[in-house]
Amino acid sequence: MRQRLGAIHVHSDGDPFTALAMVPPHLVDKWAREAFLTLPGIRVFLIACGTAGTKTNSMA
Amino acid sequence: MNEVRLRLGRIVREGLRTTLSELRLRKDSPSSRKRWLSLCGRPALFIVGRERAKLGYFWRHAYNVPQSGPYLGCVVNSDTGMPVILDEGRLTAAQFEQFKISETIDSRSDKPCRPFHSPLWQADADKLIAYASGYLKCHYLAAFTAGLLNAQPMGFYAPSVLIKDAQEHGLQVKPIDILRSEWDCILEQQNEEIVLWLGFRYVRKLREESARAIVAARQQAGFEGIPDFTRRVPVLRRDELQNLAVCGALNPLDHKNQLHRRDALWQVTKFGMPTGPLFKDISDYDPTSILLCMTDMERLITDHHISGFTIGRHAMAYRREDLNRMHLSTLHDARNSDAGEFVKTAGEVTVTQRPGTAKGIMFMTLHDETGYCDVVIKPAVYREYQTLIKKSRFLRVQGKLQKVENAKERGAFVVSINATQLFALDFPKIETRRRHAH
Numbered sequence: 037m038r039q040r041l042g043a044i045h046v047h048s049d050g051d052p053f054t055a056l057a058m059v060p061p062h063l064v065d066k067w068a069r070e071a072f073l074t075l076p077g078i079r080v081f082l083i084a085c086g087t088a089g090t091k092t093n094s095m096a
Numbered sequence: 097m098n099e100v101r102l103r104l105g106r107i108v109r110e111g112l113r114t115t116l117s118e119l120r121l122r123k124d125s126p127s128s129r130k131r132w133l134s135l136c137g138r139p140a141l142f143i144v145g146r147e148r149a150k151l152g153y154f155w156r157h158a159y160n161v162p163q164s165g166p167y168l169g170c171v172v173n174s175d176t177g178m179p180v181i182l183d184e185g186r187l188t189a190a191q192f193e194q195f196k197i198s199e200t201i202d203s204r205s206d207k208p209c210r211p212f213h214s215p216l217w218q219a220d221a222d223k224l225i226a227y228a229s230g231y232l233k234c235h236y237l238a239a240f241t242a243g244l245l246n247a248q249p250m251g252f253y254a255p256s257v258l259i260k261d262a263q264e265h266g267l268q269v270k271p272i273d274i275l276r277s278e279w280d281c282i283l284e285q286q287n288e289e290i291v292l293w294l295g296f297r298y299v300r301k302l303r304e305e306s307a308r309a310i311v312a313a314r315q316q317a318g319f320e321g322i323p324d325f326t327r328r329v330p331v332l333r334r335d336e337l338q339n340l341a342v343c344g345a346l347n348p349l350d351h352k353n354q355l356h357r358r359d360a361l362w363q364v365t366k367f368g369m370p371t372g373p374l375f376k377d378i379s380d381y382d383p384t385s386i387l388l389c390m391t392d393m394e395r396l397i398t399d400h401h402i403s404g405f406t407i408g409r410h411a412m413a414y415r416r417e418d419l420n421r422m423h424l425s426t427l428h429d430a431r432n433s434d435a436g437e438f439v440k441t442a443g444e445v446t447v448t449q450r451p452g453t454a455k456g457i458m459f460m461t462l463h464d465e466t467g468y469c470d471v472v473i474k475p476a477v478y479r480e481y482q483t484l485i486k487k488s489r490f491l492r493v494q495g496k497l498q499k500v501e502n503a504k505e506r507g508a509f510v511v512s513i514n515a516t517q518l519f520a521l522d523f524p525k526i527e528t529r530r531r532h533a534h
Contacts (some may be wrong), residue, residue, distance in 0.1 A: 040169055040408065041141075043518075045139075048139065052138050052139050052140075053139050053140070054140045054141075054142070055139075055140070055141050055142065056141075056142045056143075056144065057141060057142070057143045057144070057518075058144055058145075058146050058149045059143055059146060060145070060146055060322065061145030061146060061148065062149050063409075064143055064144075064145050065100075065107045067143050068102075068107050068141075068143055069102060069105075069107055070101050071141050071143075072101075072102040073102075075139060075141070077138050077139060078138070078139050078140070078141055079099060079111075079138060079139065079140045079141070080099065080100050080101075080140075080141050080142075080143065080370075081097050081099050081100070081112070081140065081141070081142045081143070082098050082100055082142075082143050082144075083097050083143065083144040083148070083149075084097065084098065084148070084220070093424070
């Protein structure tokens with residue numbers, strides 16, 4: 037996990053980057069915690085279902 | 097989509113909270129890069145659970161149903177804003193509900209909605225998973241049950257519940273057999289019927305390497321008897337041999353079908369021990385068995401001890417006469433009583449759950465030879481019978497039957513007993529294994 041996060045950091049070469057991690061569902065929080073502990077200045081977003089705001093009933 | 101932060105070593109949801117649609121709009125705009133940098137400005141990691149990603153929850157919705165306007169009640173394409181047209185006219189929301197599930201499961205080309213097939217339709221996770229599981233269980237019961245049994249420990253129900261349920265739906269389950277079983281449960285075609293053979297994984301303390309050694313030795317040549325078996329599979333430990341004998345797996349080794357569990361146990365105890373040169377020339381077969389067969393109740397207790405379940409009659413069936421004398425109805429009769437009626441029944445506790453969101457209420461599932469019934473235990477009753485509930489594997493329950501209409505399905509009722517009194521059912525020491533879900 038940390039190797040992959042470290043690889044992302046090295047690859048970005050100090051520039052701001054955006055990465056998407058597709059992880060086992062029970063490890064989502066663990067990945068977030070490891071990201072904070074591994075990558076300096078990282079912002080972490082968890083993608084979850086049920087985000088409100090659409091005016092229509094979603095069918096997809 | 098929620099931003100999270102690390103506080104005192106724990107992940108807390110705080111910070112930016114937005115939808116993916118908004119982010120997508122930002123991306124589509126001419127100055128998307130600048131807007132994104134103003135929003136974030138530093139490295140960002142988006143994390144999504146794999147299962148959720150597969151279901152496409154973060155993708156754009158492929159089709160929408162407007163709540164107002166000229167296309168009210170129709171399915172519209174979210175890109176064009178135009179309704180989806182079928183041969184007979186516009187695709188309505190009601191039709192869409194049917195098509196998206198049927199196409200997911202059955203993708204034959206003669207379906208009327210085939211041109212509009214989209215994997216994004218499959219994102220309706222709850223319905224799809226329930227439907228797919230139901231479909232597999234209905235059409236491929238043997239494979240579905242074998243898959244669940246081989247994937248244990250998992251899921252909500254214990255293997256005993258899965259097996260009994262499969263048997264009630266017509267699946268023939270065969271016992272563990274030294275001549276046929278493998279480590280996993282397997283399927284076999286017998287007279288145009290598929291039967292399930294239980295695997296060695298359900299023999300207590302038996303290691304996987306031992307099971308594979310048995311299969312390998314069996315493939316070289318058939319076993320001639322227990323002495324031959326113990327000699328050719330030396331990797332088996334004494335307790336493994338004993339457990340195989342006690343659960344009846346070694347019975348088929350006798351070609352005359354006269355071997356019973358106690359005989360087999362006697363023989364593995366005898367031949368499982370290393371013999372010195374003094375006894376090596378003594379003939380193997382010892383026909384003078386004076387041991388009695390196990391009784392039904394002994395077999396039941398042994399099955400539960402070794403495998404955690406039995407494929408024979410349910411434990412409650414052996415006590416039905418006593419229960420009738422105590423005026424305890426079967427779970428089937430209890431379920432079919434009128435709403436509000438006071439019922440007395442008993443069964444084996446298969447599942448208990450006390451979720452944190454239920455305000456202290458415990459839900460329990462009882463099982464007997466006629467079926468299942470749910471029991472609701474309110475906090476006051478739970479406090480009174482807490483020890484009994486935790487320790488007893490068989491319970492006597494009294495309370496009012498309640499039937500509540502299912503909110504999602506009209507005409508279907510959720511039936512449960514609102515327990516007011518619980519008693520332990522006097523039963524031999526059967527080691528049933530129940531699941532507790534929090």
